[in-house]
Amino acid sequence: MMEIRPLQPSDSLEELTLLHAAYASLAAQGWNFTAVNQSVDVTRERLAGAQGFVAELDGRMVGTVAIRGPKPAGEAYIADPPPPLYTTPGTAILSQLAVHPDCRGQGLGERLMDTAEAWAREQGFERIALDTAEPAEALRRRYERRGYAAVGGVRWQGKTYASVLMTKPLACQASHQT
Known part of the structure; x- marks a missing residue:
């Protein structure tokens, strides 16, 4: 049975x-x-200050997503300064979305995004x-749906592509953030 749950301190970042x-x-x-070959240390860095969620199937991690509040203007986003969108109060940043290839086509990515949202x-x-590769049309269409x-673009240091910045308004149920 597939379970989506918060990432726990005892979870293996190697497996994640x-x-x-x-x-x-x-x-x-x-x-x-970055996720193509990121080290466990980069995974740890990208999860710092974020709420991670994992999808687990029969005790095995098969999906992940992270969500966090805005970054402080001086804090690096991976190796770059964050774009203004990522430092805007009231903005949550979605990252690290991944589904293992063995589990694709089952709606797991949508469930992970539902959980993060x-x-x-x-x-x-x-x-x-969020941001994604500008030439990744299928990913962009998925997010548009x-x-x-x-809402803009960014060119991350060392990347072979430009990224598109995307945003979605949320109907807030609470108002803890400004």
């Missing part, structure tokens, strides 16, 4: 770095997403933001 397998098809297209709403965030709209 299933991102490599999930992003291999994108690497084959020439897009060097629900968490952001519960925390009182006004909008959720969920209500995300392109």
